[in-house]
Amino acid sequence: MKIIAVGMNYALHKEELGHTEINTEPVIFMKPDSAILKDGKPFFMPDFSKEIHYETELVVRINRLGKNIATRFASRYYDAVTVGIDFTARDLQRKFRENGQPWELCKSFDSSAVIGNFVEVDRYKDVQDLHFHLTIDGKEVQRGCTKDMLFRIDDIIAYVSQFVTLKIGDLLFTGTPVGVGPVSIGQHLEGYLEDEKLLDFYVR
Template sequence: MPNYSLPVINGADIFPVHKIICIGRNYAEHAREMGHDPDREPPFFFFKPQSALAQNGDDFYYPDFSHQVEHELELVVAIGKSGTKISATDAADYVFGFAVGLDMTCRDLQKEAKKLGRPWELGKGFDGSAPCTAIQRGGLDDLEQFGDLVLTRNGREVQRGNWRDMVWSIPELIAQVSRYIKLEPGDLIFTGTPAGVGAVEVGDQLEASLQGFSQHLTLRVVSDAQ
């Protein structure tokens, strides 16, 4: 059986990953660049399977079934306690820590599925589509030490945004998700991406960071045929 887990920074523990929950259109400018009005939408979410998880430094294999893979930079919240119907007031008790991740997306598959009125999980949930750093333990109060999320592609900045600009805050996201599904230790919540999503190509080097966070996420895009 594959071992789907992430290291814990400055600790001997590992964080076994259970569910990967991704929030859609949670930054106003990104919602607008995708053609939506952020002021009219409640938060929504979708899932990636455990096999989407990729470790920091792993190669990203460009899937041979897509011709338009795009990067989406995200702050990731790790859940440390079980709960359902959690209030936003109590949400802090369920946070184990934080990480930096990428929601790699086959945009062409997603667009085609939307056009046909079909689910678009194949464009989001393919193997290796959720690269993630190790987990840094901390609570919501510790977020204040972090600044901008930044993504560079081949050394050039392509995405930048601040977690404070999320349309729906982390406590609100935890409350919304737990209204529908039970949150459990090991769950990861990818909290949405700021504006600037764009395509990647074989040979690209990506580096994702969060100001004040101790680890950068790095990956190389390689051909699926290798």
């Protein structure tokens, strides 16, 4: 399986990171399967970064093989969603960007893609109008709604499938809203989708 992720898919998040350009296509990056962290296992702070940020996102699970998928058929290619964290080594990201280098390493390191328990999409009336939020030590730190995405889920799937064949079990991280921030050892992170807790783990 592979992890496909979308960067800067919420306008206010782009602003908080200082990006003013207008994207006419989704910003796509990939994470290896070794980035997956699931089942409530703890996230261990890496030695190579002093500034690990959480980025809370809706994660979509692909359930069909697909290539060159039309937008109108894209909803047939995923069956479940959850809340996930795209951990980012922000200090490395800044350094790589300043040097004009690729910044995959700041996003794709081991355990950088945390996922919660999946919920069937049929439970929801509209996946493009789902609220999700993250708490740290019981305090809400980030909240978003999928209706605020710059590029909708079905459009992202159609776009990505032009370049990469989607396979059963692939995961799509759909982008984070405003409110990203640092984590530290000992913190307790809990992620909610429509007020149902799907994600629960500690930072070690």
